[in-house]
Amino acid sequence: MKEKIEEQFLKLKDTSELMIDLAYSALLYDNKEIAKEVLELEGVVDKLNYKIQRAAFSLSLEDQNVNKALAMIRLAYSIEAIADAAMEIADVVLRDIEPHPIFKMSVMDSDVIIAKTPVKKSSYLANKTLGQSHLMTETGMWVIAVNRGKTWIYGPDENTKIKSGDVLFARGPREGEKEFLKLTKGK
Amino acid sequence: MKEKIEEQFLKLKDTSELMIDLAYSALLYDNKEIAKEVLELEGVVDKLNYKIQRAAFSLSLEDQNVNKALAMIRLAYSIEAIADAAMEIADVVLRDIEPHPIFKMSVMDSDVIIAKTPVKKSSYLANKTLGQSHLMTETGMWVIAVNRGKTWIYGPDENTKIKSGDVLFARGPREGEKEFLKLTKGK
Known part of the structure; x- marks a missing residue:
């Protein structure tokens, strides 16, 4: 049981962070497919939260500590x-209301950027x-989506194989982008 | 005006992301000082959001496009x-309710971890x-807080100078942590 709830918490946290990155990617690149995935993932998060809540109750019965269980439920809600x-x-993005270009400009100016590039x-x-x-570890860029x-x-x-022709969406530091783009083109 | 609102959006986005990283750091390392900073930053975010809302109105008068302005206000609210x-x-963290250790274990198991280490x-x-x-770009680790x-x-x-004795909190990939810890010790 403990192992299972641990996995669920991990998945909840990772999914919520991926959703943020994908949401900004969808916005920057006007991409409705990515935006739809964010909505799909919300369903996943919803189910995970429910499971964590139930597990927190079971744990509180096990170790007779209601406060710890309530703190977990609270954390799960915050992450949701x-x-x-x-x-x-x-x-x-899905509503087709294009926000003012200023928004995109400002995101592009961030120290942390989202790059989109094909793999040659x-x-x-x-x-x-x-x-x-x-x-x-070589560029600081974290691939968040692959379009094949x-x-x-x-x-x-780490087990996802990249193929030539894939389009990568990756989040990372501005200074890592140049090296990343080089790697998607050649050595 | 346009330049200013762009900067504010950027600051809003960056601050909200920093707050998430700091909040998890506070939780992992039971650190109330970091937790308090998250609360401080919420005040910053609040003010930024207000400024963006006002600026969105001004922009809508300039370019006669209410939809774009409303989309910006909506985005600012989402980021808040x-x-x-x-x-x-x-x-x-501030309420002294220690969540179940399972939560920490699960965060420590993530592909993206938060490391804490002194600089020798x-x-x-x-x-x-x-x-x-x-x-x-060398390790994938992003310093989110420095304790001196x-x-x-x-x-x-990028202009922040690191000194020996500093304690660094950094977020990044599990595989980058080892290299990062090496660099905080020696070459």
């Missing part, structure tokens, strides 16, 4: 609130998993 | 909701600015 905010951001045949990344590529033709991989992990 | 969620997480005299980072150290004796620097930038 982050997911909800991401959904609202994505909703702006000659790319160092082609046919490597994200783990093998050491992309994050009509399919999408959201929140890829 | 992220900040509010961070505040709730920090509040758990022999460290490669000592007496370098964060920009000079290329820490983010009784003072704190939250959300340091």
